[in-house]
Amino acid sequence: MSTKEEKKHEQHQAKPEIDELTNDQLLEGHEFDGIRELDNQLPPWLKYLFYASIVFAASYLTLVFVFEDDRVIQAKEYQKEMAAYTEEEEAAEEEEQAAPVARTQEEIMASGEETFSKICSVCHGKFGEGLVGPNFTDEYWIHGGSREDMHEVIVNGVIEKGMISYKNLLSERQIQDVITYIKSLQGTNPPNQKEPQGEKYDPESEEETPS
Amino acid sequence: MELQKFTYDNRITRDFTVATIVWGVVGMLVGLLVALQIFIPEMNFSLEYTTFGRTRPVHTNAVIFAFVGNAIFTAVYYSMPRLLKTSMYSKLLGKIHFWGWQLIIVAAAVTLLAGYTSGKEYAELEWPLDIAITLIWVIFGINIFGTILQRRVSHIYVAIWFYIATWVTVAVLHIVNSIEIPYSLMKSYPVYAGIQDALVQWWYGHNAVAFFLTTPFLGLMYYFVPKAANRPIYSYKLSIVHFWSLIFIYIWAGPHHLLYSSLPDWLQALGTTFSIMLIAPSWGGMINGLLTLRGAWDKVRRDPVLKMFVVGITAYGMATFEGPMLSLKTVNAISHFTDWTVGHVHIGALGWNGMLTFGMLYWLVPRIYNTKLYSVKLANAHFWISTLAIIFYAVPLYIGGITQALMWKEFTPEGYLAYPNFLETVTQLIPMYATRAFGGFLYVVGMFMLVFNVVKTAKQGKLVAVEEVEAPALHAQSAVKTKSESWHGFLERKPIRFLIFATIAILIGGIFEIIPTYLINSNVPIISSVQPYTPLELQGRDIYVREGCYNCHSQMIRPFRSETERYGEYSKAGEFIYDHPFQFGSKRTGPDLAREGVKTGRLYKPNAWHYNHFIDPQKMNEGSIMPKYPWLAEKDINLKSTAPKIRAMKKLGVPYPDNYEHKANDDLLKQAEEIAQNLRESGIETESTKEIIALIAYMQRLGTDIMKPQVEEEEE
Numbered sequence: 001m002s003t004k005e006e007k008k009h010e011q012h013q014a015k016p017e018i019d020e021l022t023n024d025q026l027l028e029g030h031e032f033d034g035i036r037e038l039d040n041q042l043p044p045w046l047k048y049l050f051y052a053s054i055v056f057a058a059s060y061l062t063l064v065f066v067f068e069d070d071r072v073i074q075a076k077e078y079q080k081e082m083a084a085y086t087e088e089e090e091a092a093e094e095e096e097q098a099a100p101v102a103r104t105q106e107e108i109m110a111s112g113e114e115t116f117s118k119i120c121s122v123c124h125g126k127f128g129e130g131l132v133g134p135n136f137t138d139e140y141w142i143h144g145g146s147r148e149d150m151h152e153v154i155v156n157g158v159i160e161k162g163m164i165s166y167k168n169l170l171s172e173r174q175i176q177d178v179i180t181y182i183k184s185l186q187g188t189n190p191p192n193q194k195e196p197q198g199e200k201y202d203p204e205s206e207e208e209t210p211s
Numbered sequence: 212m213e214l215q216k217f218t219y220d221n222r223i224t225r226d227f228t229v230a231t232i233v234w235g236v237v238g239m240l241v242g243l244l245v246a247l248q249i250f251i252p253e254m255n256f257s258l259e260y261t262t263f264g265r266t267r268p269v270h271t272n273a274v275i276f277a278f279v280g281n282a283i284f285t286a287v288y289y290s291m292p293r294l295l296k297t298s299m300y301s302k303l304l305g306k307i308h309f310w311g312w313q314l315i316i317v318a319a320a321v322t323l324l325a326g327y328t329s330g331k332e333y334a335e336l337e338w339p340l341d342i343a344i345t346l347i348w349v350i351f352g353i354n355i356f357g358t359i360l361q362r363r364v365s366h367i368y369v370a371i372w373f374y375i376a377t378w379v380t381v382a383v384l385h386i387v388n389s390i391e392i393p394y395s396l397m398k399s400y401p402v403y404a405g406i407q408d409a410l411v412q413w414w415y416g417h418n419a420v421a422f423f424l425t426t427p428f429l430g431l432m433y434y435f436v437p438k439a440a441n442r443p444i445y446s447y448k449l450s451i452v453h454f455w456s457l458i459f460i461y462i463w464a465g466p467h468h469l470l471y472s473s474l475p476d477w478l479q480a481l482g483t484t485f486s487i488m489l490i491a492p493s494w495g496g497m498i499n500g501l502l503t504l505r506g507a508w509d510k511v512r513r514d515p516v517l518k519m520f521v522v523g524i525t526a527y528g529m530a531t532f533e534g535p536m537l538s539l540k541t542v543n544a545i546s547h548f549t550d551w552t553v554g555h556v557h558i559g560a561l562g563w564n565g566m567l568t569f570g571m572l573y574w575l576v577p578r579i580y581n582t583k584l585y586s587v588k589l590a591n592a593h594f595w596i597s598t599l600a601i602i603f604y605a606v607p608l609y610i611g612g613i614t615q616a617l618m619w620k621e622f623t624p625e626g627y628l629a630y631p632n633f634l635e636t637v638t639q640l641i642p643m644y645a646t647r648a649f650g651g652f653l654y655v656v657g658m659f660m661l662v663f664n665v666v667k668t669a670k671q672g673k674l675v676a677v678e679e680v681e682a683p684a685l686h687a688q689s690a691v692k693t694k695s696e697s698w699h700g701f702l703e704r705k706p707i708r709f710l711i712f713a714t715i716a717i718l719i720g721g722i723f724e725i726i727p728t729y730l731i732n733s734n735v736p737i738i739s740s741v742q743p744y745t746p747l748e749l750q751g752r753d754i755y756v757r758e759g760c761y762n763c764h765s766q767m768i769r770p771f772r773s774e775t776e777r778y779g780e781y782s783k784a785g786e787f788i789y790d791h792p793f794q795f796g797s798k799r800t801g802p803d804l805a806r807e808g809v810k811t812g813r814l815y816k817p818n819a820w821h822y823n824h825f826i827d828p829q830k831m832n833e834g835s836i837m838p839k840y841p842w843l844a845e846k847d848i849n850l851k852s853t854a855p856k857i858r859a860m861k862k863l864g865v866p867y868p869d870n871y872e873h874k875a876n877d878d879l880l881k882q883a884e885e886i887a888q889n890l891r892e893s894g895i896e897t898e899s900t901k902e903i904i905a906l907i908a909y910m911q912r913l914g915t916d917i918m919k920p921q922v923e924e925e926e927e
Contacts, residue, residue, distance in 0.1 A: 021506030036443035050491035057484035078770035
């Protein structure tokens with residue numbers, strides 16, 4: 001600022017009204033009910049974030065609209081997930097068949113109890129005393145009390161009565177384990193038992209088939 | 212320069228302030244109630260009017276439209292005259308606006324509790340109220356634009372840009388989403404069905420968040436933050452960029468509420484990408500708010516108003532980062548239908564909307580009562596308790612949401628669902644729900660501190676009902692852009708042009724997304740075996756809507772192995788073409804019901820099970836958190852409504868045979884008798900005309916059409 005004239009000129013051109021606390025320039029004429037505005041630029045990182053998000057969006061949409069058939073993306077993803085699972089499942093099954101894992105009676109009972117408390121107890125009571133579903137602790141069975149009968153009911157369900165099929169929800173081993181567990185409930189005599197339903201079943205007639 | 216005298220009317224500001232506080236208390240108390248009901252079902256006091264399905268919409272509507280709504284109006288009626296140096300355009304319109312809005316709120320609460328709902332989230336109000344809202348909104352609009360046009364400042368400030376965008380977008384959203392065909396004095400069916408209804412609804416729902424909870428509050432922030440801090444706005448340029456980018460991009464993001472649903476993939480992709488592009492525009496607002504406080508941080512330490520603003524704006528920044536992350540399909544696959552979403556929205560609601568409103572009230576009330584705040588200490592305490600409340604509220608829901616999602620998705624090594632019983636994934640959450648309710652309780656306590664403080668402040672001061680002010684008249688301006696003027700500067704002194712530009716910006720996204728779903732058939736592939744509901748099922752469906760079942764149960768199975776193993780075949784767009792309204796739901800507090808009726812399915816239950824379960828869910832599932840619905844077995848189906856319902860459905864294009872409305876009740880009674888007979892065989896004595904029968908019929912229909920053989924020509 002050498003001459004007075006130049007200074008005047010600059011004042012007019014650059015509107016050098018400065019906010020004292022931040023040293024940023026205030027915008028001339030921008031005053032609304034006492035609110036002023038500063039002439040700051042956008043923070044560069046915010047600008048680049050915005051550009052990056054646009055690049056992301058453009059690439060994403062290009063992928064979807066150009067390189068994929070946008071009507072079947074989800075369906076394909078699902079097929080892939082299911083296919084991967086089927087392979088995995090087959091491999092596991094083969095492994096299991098090749099070398100069946102020997103388990104103790106405690107392990108079988110623990111596994112059976114777990115399934116029972118998760119699934120069966122909802123309708124058959126916490127202790128198998130019966131709720132909506134029949135009592136498991138008495139000697140009376142609606143659809144037969146042998147392991148085979150119980151297996152049949154669990155696998156196919158009794159849909160009219162609300163017992164769904166657990167074919168795809170429980171593994172064969174889980175089903176066998178829970179049958180073992182249910183069998184163990186015989187005669188435990190818990191409180192609040194449901195009245196006997198079905199026919200009396202004599203376990204003597206059954207040849208035990210351990211799992 | 213001659214000074215003109217005019218006045219600011221503080222009475223209308225005071226009225227809206229009182230309404231904000233009253234509805235805030237009510238909305239938050241109802242919120243606390245629903246937070247308790249979700250894990251203690253007995254908290255409905257065995258009344259049908261106060262079951263969760265009805266109280267939850269009361270909570271959401273009350274806090275959004277009553278609490279936040281009145282806070283917006285408080286801000287607008289206070290800041291606008293001051294920013295424009297004029298009185299509000301019309302005192303009378305202001306009064307009509309005020310009382311009209313309050314009446315709508317009261318009517319909303321009463322009708323929602325009575326079971327009149329459109330079944331669309333955050334747009335539950337029925338057609339007479341939809342019309343009333345439209346009228347009041349128009350009155351509000353006239354008052355805003357009347358004020359803008361009589362202003363004494365040449366340019367409109369950024370707060371007013373946001374008010375303008377809010378007004379026009381809310382009008383468009385509300386009207387388009389509420390197009391419905393009434394079949395009775397209080398009930399209607401939306402004209403859209405299934406996927407299209409879902410798209411319109413979430414275009415609305417998402418942008419209700421954007422243009423009712425966000426843009427007006429950005430306007431509020433742009434006025435009250437610089438005023439309270441006495442600091443200039445950080446960057447005018449940033450205001451321009453983030454305003455236009457925000458309103459343009461926001462409108463596209465609605466489909467992110469329907470990721471992995473049967474919404475066409477291209478729409479989902481737009482939902483995801485536009486949500487990601489929203490981060491920077493949203494953060495623009497946060498930065499302009501926070502950096503305005505540069506040079507005033509010492510004040511922030513002392514002043515509860517500024518503290519609240521800082522936490523509010525920070526919450527906004529967190530929520531607007533989290534939102535886009537939740538819009539990524541991989542994240543959404545976990546978060547959707549869980550409490551994570553609920554936690555997310557409450558960061559916005561409790562943090563951004565709540566804190567900003569509290570800060571505004573603590574600043575504003577002493578000013579219009581010409582006094583000092585009664586107790587700064589108490590306001591500080593309110594600040595801390597609210598901040599703590601937000602943490603107690605949100606953290607358990609994040610943990611709970613992720614926990615539940617992981618449990619839903621977990622498989623045993625043998626390839627079976629680890630938690631096949633849905634209830635197990637629910638009971639796991641109960642401690643989280645309890646902690647969340649405690650967080651809500653703290654927030655309510657804070658609200659009562661505010662009530663006390665504000666009442667005391669008002670009592671120690673005196674309302675300055677009319678503020679006399681003067682300002683120079685506005686000189687005639689150049690009608691065209693002058694040389695020295697920037698393009699945007701010119702726009703700022705042309706408010707009508709500004710409105711038109713904003714309208715164009717917000718229309719583009721909606722037009723681009725909604726119209727093709729109608730015009731291009733491939734968006735909803737036809738499934739020929741999908742048939743209209745029988746009259747009994749239709750009645751049952753309306754009961755499902757009335758009871759707000761969608762608040763806890765979804766009807767949308769996503770294409771994941773974990774869902775198809777649990778629920779059955781994933782949902783297809785063509786299955787919902789007769790669903791007026793759609794009932795996809797947004798939260799699974801209970802299991803999905805999309806395939807409930809499929810006999811070979813995982814979830815099939817006999818009629819007797821449903822009957823017992825509706826009357827007493829805990830008898831069937833110990834630990835269930837569903838409320839009991841014994842009145843469904845006592846109330847009769849409204850047979851008179853069958854014919855008008857069928858007629859309305861036919862108008863909407865549902866292919867019932869000619870004159871079917873006259874025969875519909877015969878079919879209804881026949882089907883009902885079959886179900887009642889089946890129940891009697893299971894030892895349940897009931898009359899066939901009870902509502903529970905209709906609801907069972909609907910349950911047994913759900914998801915079954917797709918399992919039927921396709922119509923012949925399709926099979927050949």
